[in-house]
Structure formats: structure tokens, C-alpha cells
Amino acid sequence: MAEFDPGPTGAFATHWDNRPSYSAVKARFRMNWGPIYYRGRLDGTARVIIIGQDPAADENVARRILVGAAGQRVQGFLRKLGLAKSYVMVNTFIYGLKGQIDPEAKQISGSAPIKTWRNQLLDMLKTGQTEAVIAFGAGAAQVVDLWPGASGLFVARPLHPSFRDDAQLRTNWNTWLPQLRTRVTPDPGVTPDSTPYAGATFKKSDLADIPARDLPFGVPKWMGTGDMAWRTAPTQIAWKSLAAEG
Amino acid sequence: MAEFDPGPTGAFATHWDNRPSYSAVKARFRMNWGPIYYRGRLDGTARVIIIGQDPAADENVARRILVGAAGQRVQGFLRKLGLAKSYVMVNTFIYGLKGQIDPEAKQISGSAPIKTWRNQLLDMLKTGQTEAVIAFGAGAAQVVDLWPGASGLFVARPLHPSFRDDAQLRTNWNTWLPQLRTRVTPDPGVTPDSTPYAGATFKKSDLADIPARDLPFGVPKWMGTGDMAWRTAPTQIAWKSLAAEG
Numbered sequence: 001m002a003e004f005d006p007g008p009t010g011a012f013a014t015h016w017d018n019r020p021s022y023s024a025v026k027a028r029f030r031m032n033w034g035p036i037y038y039r040g041r042l043d044g045t046a047r048v049i050i051i052g053q054d055p056a057a058d059e060n061v062a063r064r065i066l067v068g069a070a071g072q073r074v075q076g077f078l079r080k081l082g083l084a085k086s087y088v089m090v091n092t093f094i095y096g097l098k099g100q101i102d103p104e105a106k107q108i109s110g111s112a113p114i115k116t117w118r119n120q121l122l123d124m125l126k127t128g129q130t131e132a133v134i135a136f137g138a139g140a141a142q143v144v145d146l147w148p149g150a151s152g153l154f155v156a157r158p159l160h161p162s163f164r165d166d167a168q169l170r171t172n173w174n175t176w177l178p179q180l181r182t183r184v185t186p187d188p189g190v191t192p193d194s195t196p197y198a199g200a201t202f203k204k205s206d207l208a209d210i211p212a213r214d215l216p217f218g219v220p221k222w223m224g225t226g227d228m229a230w231r232t233a234p235t236q237i238a239w240k241s242l243a244a245e246g
Numbered sequence: 247m248a249e250f251d252p253g254p255t256g257a258f259a260t261h262w263d264n265r266p267s268y269s270a271v272k273a274r275f276r277m278n279w280g281p282i283y284y285r286g287r288l289d290g291t292a293r294v295i296i297i298g299q300d301p302a303a304d305e306n307v308a309r310r311i312l313v314g315a316a317g318q319r320v321q322g323f324l325r326k327l328g329l330a331k332s333y334v335m336v337n338t339f340i341y342g343l344k345g346q347i348d349p350e351a352k353q354i355s356g357s358a359p360i361k362t363w364r365n366q367l368l369d370m371l372k373t374g375q376t377e378a379v380i381a382f383g384a385g386a387a388q389v390v391d392l393w394p395g396a397s398g399l400f401v402a403r404p405l406h407p408s409f410r411d412d413a414q415l416r417t418n419w420n421t422w423l424p425q426l427r428t429r430v431t432p433d434p435g436v437t438p439d440s441t442p443y444a445g446a447t448f449k450k451s452d453l454a455d456i457p458a459r460d461l462p463f464g465v466p467k468w469m470g471t472g473d474m475a476w477r478t479a480p481t482q483i484a485w486k487s488l489a490a491e492g
Contacts, residue, residue: 002259002263004253006252006253006463007250007252007462007463007464008463013248016464017248026491031490031491031492032466032487032489032490032491032492033466033487033492034464034465034466034467034491034492035464035492036464037464061307061485063462063463063464063465216253216309216462216463217252217253217254217309217462218253218262218280218281218282218283218309219280219309220278220279220280221280232484235486235487236484236485236486236487237484237485237487238478238482238483238484238485239307239482239483239484239485240481240482241278241279241481241482241483243278244277244278245272245277245278245280246277246278246279246280246281
């Protein structure tokens with residue numbers, strides 16, 4: 001049977017139902033596309049917790065986080081660790097952020113209802129087999145700083161996959177890979193790709209497709225294999241098919 | 247916990263994995279958006295089997311059938327029968343059809359691999375508690391004619407919800423409702439809406455929103471409440487948010 005992610009059950013479903021209201025700060029968020037919560041394993045088999053920033057257009061369509069260009073860079077990073085499935089990803093914010101991680105956004109991220117709810121979520125994701133937390137970017141780094149549960153866990157703080165300078169980003173990621181490789185157990189049957197990022201720009205070979213097991217049932221088979229969506233207006237997204245057959 | 251449809255399990259997932267190839271007839275279908283299979287109950291609790299024609303842009307986005315304008319008309323029809331959840335819907339074709347149900351399309355629908363696979367699916371949907379089959383439109387009527395398993399079942403053959411003449415469509419649907427009401431048991435706690443369609447055009451009050459339990463996890467809460475998507479090019483869909491909060 002083709003793999004897919006049926007969505008959360010039990011405590012995660014309940015926790016997401018009980019998400020904090022963003023009403024008071026809605027001017028900074030793309031509320032109209034709704035909240036988007038996670039990608040990956042919720043069944044306790046994740047050994048790495050990944051923290052990103054906020055969903056963009058590809059994620060609005062897929063209803064999972066880190067599936068577009070940034071997500072495919074992260075997936076390539078995980079391949080270098082030998083991780084094919086034993087990870088779970090959540091974001092700093094459940095709605096798309098308008099603008100950058102500026103002081104106001106950080107203040108929102110640290111506000112009591114949002115921080116408390118997110119810390120509860122991270123506590124639920126942390127298990128006895130958590131080997132590392134990878135916080136991509138400044139927003140995610142703050143999330144970890146605000147999370148008491150991070151104490152005792154190895155936390156990597158690489159630059160965000162959408163960082164403006166590719167060369168700097170790749171150099172930065174290369175500094176984190178060896179530290180993570182000593183701590184993260186590869187998935188069974190998966191050989192870590194031990195090559196560092198070479199050259200100044202991301203090539204197709206540096207990216208990895210989003211696995212079908214991370215996506216909802218019945219999505220086109222090209223979902224998560226390229227850049228598929230962008231906003232054409234605040235309330236409209238263009239969604240492009242990436243192959244002749246879906 | 248908020249309801250959603252996690253997708254198929256077991257025999258249905260396997261059957262959909264084993265879908266027939268449309269390669270030989272791909273000129274007539276929008277293959278790039280992928281196959282879309284169903285909406286509603288797969289757990290044996292459906293008392294009515296609904297057959298539609300093929301998915302359009304709203305269905306491409308939602309990855310469930312009959313969720314757009316036509317689907318909301320069908321949902322309003324089901325409300326008149328007192329059905330809130332005990333139904334399952336499948337289509338004549340799993341890909342979007344280019345053009346109308348013409349002789350060529352009917353020939354494709356009746357070709358051995360497509361017909362045989364679809365009949366197996368319908369056999370899986372038919373249970374001891376199936377009270378009626380509702381085949382909307384000419385494509386679906388042919389599907390039932392080609393399905394040996396329909397023998398012994400009550401089959402309604404109303405016009406398709408996208409029929410070009412609203413007045414004629416509404417009159418036609420009014421002729422089927424009384425026949426179906428005598429056969430279909432309303433869902434517990436649901437009072438059938440016994441009023442016929444009045445006037446020549448569809449009003450908002452004739453439509454019903456697609457229930458969250460029929461849609462995948464985590465979709466915006468306005469999904470299935472209006473017309474949200476349309477094709478802007480063969481490989482591109484515009485997806486519009488229908489409310490300030492999703």
C-alpha cells in the first residue's frame with residue numbers, strides 16, 4: 001500500500017484543537033489560510049525534533065510544514081544524517097508570518113499563550129529516544145531558548161534554509177553536520193550522505209523530495225518535488241502542477 | 247476532537263493503489279492533477295452510494311470528490327434526505343475529463359480495465375445495508391448500467407448537479423426526492439428537509455457545506471463552503487481563500 005500520513009490522533013489532535021488564538025496579533029499573520037502544524041512522525045519514533053519558522057504557500061496547499069523549497073533543503077540536510085523518516089517537524093508559528101522575524105515577531109512568539117502552548121507541544125514530542133533538536137533560524141532558536149524542556153538535549157542552531165546568502169548558509173550547515181552525525185542514529189538501511197555542501201549555491205542534488213509518508217492521502221505524486229505554489233494576492237494562491245502525470 | 251477524514255485503509259487503499267492506467271486515453275483527461283477517488287464513509291456505515299462524473303479544480307485542491315459548487319448542491323440534496331454522514335461518493339472517472347460525456351468518453355468509461363476496476367470498487371462499497379444508489383448525470387447512469395452489482399438495488403438517476411439548465415435540474419431533482427425518501431433512512435437525530443426545490447435557480451439555502459469529517463486533516467475551515475478554485479492554465483490552478491480566518 002502506498003504510504004501517506006493520515007493526520008494526528010489522540011493527544012496531538014486534541015492539542016491542535018486547543019491552539020492559542022492569534023486574533024490579537026492577526027495583522028502580522030496570514031490567518032486566511034488556516035493553521036498548519038507539523039510534518040513527520042507523531043507516533044514516538046522520531047529521534048530528531050526539527051523546528052522551523054512558519055508556513056508559506058507550498059505548505060498552505062500541502063497542509064504540512066516544510067514541504068516547499070526550504071523543506072526540500074531541510075530534507076536534503078536530513079539525508080546527510082541518514083534520516084529518512086525518524087523525525088518530526090513543527091514551526092515557531094502555526095500561521096504564515098507577514099514580514100521577517102523582527103522584534104515584534106519575537107515578542108509575539110514569546111507571549112504567554114503562544115509560548116506555553118508550543119512548549120506543551122514540544123514536551124509531547126520529546127521522548128526518551130530524542131537524540132537532537134535542530135532549530136533552523138532565529139525564530140526557532142528563540143523557541144528553544146523559551147522551552148525549559150530543551151534542557152539536557154543537544155540543540156543544533158543552523159541558519160534557516162531560506163537564509164538570504166546561500167554560500168553563508170551552506171558553510172554554516174557544514175559546521176553543524178559533523179556534530180549532529182555523532183549524536184543522530186541513521187535510520188535502518190540508510191547510509192548517511194557524508195559529503196559536505198560543496199560550492200556556493202544549492203543544486204538539485206542538494207535537495208531531497210518530501211517522502212509520500214509525510215503527506216496526506218491522495219496528493220499528486222509530484223507534491224514535494226519542487227516549487228509548486230506562490231501567493232498572487234493576499235487571498236489567492238497559484239498552484240502549479242510539476243509533472244504531466246499526478 | 248475536530249473531525250476529519252484520515253483517508254482509506256486496507257482493501258480500499260490497496261484497490262486505489264491498483265487503479266487502471268489511463269495512459270492510452272490521457273488526451274481526454276487532466277492527468278497532471280492526479281487521481282481523486284472518493285468522499286464519505288469507507289467503514290461500511292454508508293447507506294447510500296453516490297456516483298458522480300469526474301473531479302474539477304476544487305476537488306483537485308481538496309483531494310476528495312464533489313466538494314465544489316456541484317458537491318455543495320449534492321450535499322443540499324442529501325440534507326433533504328436527512329443524510330449527514332451515512333453516504334459514500336465515487337466518480338465515473340478518477341481524473342478530470344476534458345470536455346463532455348460524449349460517445350468517446352462513454353466508450354472509455356465502458357472499456358474493460360476501467361469498467362472492471364470500477365465495478366470491483368462498487369462491489370466493495372455495496373453492503374447489506376445499502377438502501378439506494380444515486381447516479382448523478384449521464385456518465386454515472388452508464389456506470390450503473392455497466393455494474394452487475396446494481397441488480398436488486400434501488401437506483402435513482404437524477405440529472406448531474408452541473409446540468410446547464412437550473413430550472414430543469416431542480417424539477418428533475420424534485421421528482422427523485424419522494425422516491426428516495428421512502429427508501430433512505432435518515433441519520434439519527436437528523437430531520438429530513440422535506441421542502442421541494444422552489445423557484446428556477448439555486449440559492450445559498452439550497453446548498454450545504456461539505457462536512458469537516460469528509461475532508462482531510464487540517465484544511466482551512468472554509469473549505470467546502472463556496473467556489474474556491476479554478477483552472478487558470480492546463481497546469482495551473484488559482485486557489486482562493488473564502489474567509490479572513492482559516
